[in-house]
Amino acid sequence: MGSSVYAVEAEGLVKRYVVGGLMRPKRVVEALRGVSFRVSKGIVFSLLGPNGAGKTTTINILATLLEPDGGEARVLGFDVVRERWEVRKRIGVLLSVERGFFWKLTARENLIYFGMVYGLSGKDLRERVDEVLDVVGLNDLGASDKLFEEMSLGMKARLGLARALLRDPEVLLLDEPTLGLDPPSSVYVRKLLRSLAEKGKTVILTTHNMYEAEIVSDKVAMIVGGRIVIEGTPQELKKIVAKKVPVEVKLRGTIYDGGEGVRKDLVKVLGRPVYLKFSRDNDILEVRIVVEPGEEERVVEKVLRVSQSRGLRVVEAKVLEPSLEDVFIVVASSGGKDGGG
Amino acid sequence: MEAVRAALLSFAAEVYMSVRVYKNNPSMLFTSLTWPYLMVFVILVLGSSYGSLDEFSRSLGVTNPIFFLFAASGIAFTAVSIVDYGASFAAWYRWLGVLPYIVAGTPSLPAYLAASGLARSLLNVALTYVSITPAVILLGGLESGVRMIIVIGVLISGMIPLVGLAVVAAMLTVMVKVESDVLSFINPLLLLLSGVFYPIALLPDILEVVAALVPISYIVEASKIAAAFEAAWGGRLYSIMYILGLMAVAYNLVGLISSLRLERSIYLRGSAA
Numbered sequence: 001m002g003s004s005v006y007a008v009e010a011e012g013l014v015k016r017y018v019v020g021g022l023m024r025p026k027r028v029v030e031a032l033r034g035v036s037f038r039v040s041k042g043i044v045f046s047l048l049g050p051n052g053a054g055k056t057t058t059i060n061i062l063a064t065l066l067e068p069d070g071g072e073a074r075v076l077g078f079d080v081v082r083e084r085w086e087v088r089k090r091i092g093v094l095l096s097v098e099r100g101f102f103w104k105l106t107a108r109e110n111l112i113y114f115g116m117v118y119g120l121s122g123k124d125l126r127e128r129v130d131e132v133l134d135v136v137g138l139n140d141l142g143a144s145d146k147l148f149e150e151m152s153l154g155m156k157a158r159l160g161l162a163r164a165l166l167r168d169p170e171v172l173l174l175d176e177p178t179l180g181l182d183p184p185s186s187v188y189v190r191k192l193l194r195s196l197a198e199k200g201k202t203v204i205l206t207t208h209n210m211y212e213a214e215i216v217s218d219k220v221a222m223i224v225g226g227r228i229v230i231e232g233t234p235q236e237l238k239k240i241v242a243k244k245v246p247v248e249v250k251l252r253g254t255i256y257d258g259g260e261g262v263r264k265d266l267v268k269v270l271g272r273p274v275y276l277k278f279s280r281d282n283d284i285l286e287v288r289i290v291v292e293p294g295e296e297e298r299v300v301e302k303v304l305r306v307s308q309s310r311g312l313r314v315v316e317a318k319v320l321e322p323s324l325e326d327v328f329i330v331v332a333s334s335g336g337k338d339g340g341g
Numbered sequence: 342m343e344a345v346r347a348a349l350l351s352f353a354a355e356v357y358m359s360v361r362v363y364k365n366n367p368s369m370l371f372t373s374l375t376w377p378y379l380m381v382f383v384i385l386v387l388g389s390s391y392g393s394l395d396e397f398s399r400s401l402g403v404t405n406p407i408f409f410l411f412a413a414s415g416i417a418f419t420a421v422s423i424v425d426y427g428a429s430f431a432a433w434y435r436w437l438g439v440l441p442y443i444v445a446g447t448p449s450l451p452a453y454l455a456a457s458g459l460a461r462s463l464l465n466v467a468l469t470y471v472s473i474t475p476a477v478i479l480l481g482g483l484e485s486g487v488r489m490i491i492v493i494g495v496l497i498s499g500m501i502p503l504v505g506l507a508v509v510a511a512m513l514t515v516m517v518k519v520e521s522d523v524l525s526f527i528n529p530l531l532l533l534l535s536g537v538f539y540p541i542a543l544l545p546d547i548l549e550v551v552a553a554l555v556p557i558s559y560i561v562e563a564s565k566i567a568a569a570f571e572a573a574w575g576g577r578l579y580s581i582m583y584i585l586g587l588m589a590v591a592y593n594l595v596g597l598i599s600s601l602r603l604e605r606s607i608y609l610r611g612s613a614a
């Protein structure tokens with residue numbers, strides 16, 4: 001075992017969580033319902049999907065932290081269940097950008113601790129730690145000797161990446177590496193991931209940010225409700241909506257159910273999937289619909305009527321350039337259940 | 342061998358972390374060094390409301406009560422702290438989010454647990470020793486200081502079976518997976534069974550049996566012997582060491598099985614993440 005043209009192969013991964021028990025009723029959550037994908041070496045691959053889609057579960061299985069209930073997965077040809085240790089030696093993992101370190105140690109001390117746990121020692125260890133601190137730019141920021149508890153989220157994310165790089169792994173598994181970061185930090189992390197892929201590493205990341213997936217990835221797989229609904233390069237995926245017109249209407253008014261009622265009405269009237277984003281801060285409900293060219297006016301009119309009947313005011317209506325978000329709207333409705341965003 | 346190297350490096354990592362945490366937070370070091378004094382003070386104040394120091398020494402069978410209190414309470418708390426470390430390890434490391442990186446990073450989880458547990462124990466012993474030796478010498482003279490060395494030797498040997506128990510405790514907390522300290526009752530219970538604050542002979546029969554299975558009571562017994570200036574102490578100390586040795590083998594075997602079980606459970610249920 002252990003030689004493969006692919007960095008990662010997942011075949012029909014199934015995972016069920018049993019929740020409840022101990023006084024509460026038992027319930028089975030089907031987190032993965034047969035997830036398959038392949039990742040070639042040396043690329044950035046994004047697993048894109050809404051909250052609860054199964055991204056973290058997939059990463060945990062690939063990282064040998066969770067045993068699947070069905071299916072198989074291999075990293076660099078090694079089975080994640082039967083050849084766990086072979087996999088572990090070859091991967092770098094980031095599971096959260098805000099946690100995962102000792103608060104009372106500095107960035108460098110944390111890396112030295114984990115380096116030793118990973119089997120590095122002596123001069124090798126110290127040099128390697130300094131190297132990865134350089135790679136992620138913490139030395140440049142002068143943050144290498146800052147206590148973890150005093151670091152900004154952006155610095156913590158870089159430190160998490162530094163630890164993932166400690167053993168110079170071939171494959172990086174990163175769960176939402178830019179979650180909650182300010183824009184400059186996100187930009188930095190994305191650039192770093194691109195440059196790592198250019199140096200031959202395979203970067204597998206998860207994100208719910210469509211824009212991020214589009215600009216950072218060589219390949220994207222959309223996961224919804226525990227299933228991969230579509231896979232391809234961002235360009236390939238965007239072809240699906242190339243000839244379509246995304247329409248966005250912003251509504252304002254009193255909304256109690258996060259817009260679910262409006263969505264049901266719209267789906268009934270329009271007979272097509274509708275994507276909503278509700279912001280509680282300013283009570284604005286964004287309605288996004290993908291339509292055929294020439295249909296825009298008719299659709300907007302219908303949206304107007306529905307919103308009037310629900311006592312909502314139209315703040316803005318516009319036509320947009322197609323993006324991955326629209327691919328998601330189109331394919332998510334035909335695949336699993338809509339997660340919202 | 343991979344596991345031996347992993348154990349040595351995990352030991353070093355744990356020592357490195359503890360030293361650095363104290364260096365970054367000197368106030369924590371101060372607290373660690375002064376709490377035995379606080380303990381003895383509280384015990385003396387509480388105890389004096391029940392009876393004189395003489396009565397206390399008679400009921401526990403010691404002739405040098407202050408020396409005994411310092412040595413025994415320091416020892417009992419140090420001993421309990423390692424089991425406590427085991428019991429809170431999984432919940433605490435999961436809360437910090439470091440657990441998955443350790444589980445997926447160490448070449449051998451049993452080696453990591455045993456070595457880091459041992460490192461913690463020895464550091465705790467060292468801190469206790471540094472803390473109470475000045476008081477012991479002040480109160481009992483240089484000879485008491487020498488006796489402390491014997492007691493510390495017993496303590497270190499007693500820590501080895503306790504590391505096994507700590508690993509069992511770690512497994513139990515991960516298996517139960519209820520974050521609120523399920524095992525928080527374990528500390529008061531172990532302290533009660535230690536024989537420092539309450540004579541074991543006066544405990545209910547079942548607890549007496551349990552106490553006989555817990556290494557801590559033997560460590561405390563050893564410090565009693567050292568404090569009592571008895572003629573036959575050499576022989577009794579020897580039999581205590583013998584029992585502790587047997588316990589070390591037994592508990593660490595159970596600990597090893599537990600850590601393999603722990604690894605399995607973490608993996609099946611993803612309880613590291």
Ligand SMILES: Nc1ncnc2c1ncn2[C@@H]1O[C@H](COP(=O)(O)OP(=O)(O)O)[C@@H](O)[C@H]1O
Nearest residue numbers: 017019029031050051052053054055056057058
């Ligand atoms: N430890 C767990 N116990 C029970 N249910 C879980 C657990 N982890 C995840 N789930 C459920 O499994 C589904 C997938 O979760 P997850 O993989 O975390 O999705 P994502 O990372 O895409 O948000 C969700 O419905 C989630 O509620």
Ligand SMILES: [Mg+2]
Nearest residue numbers: 055056057175
């Ligand atoms: Mg997630």
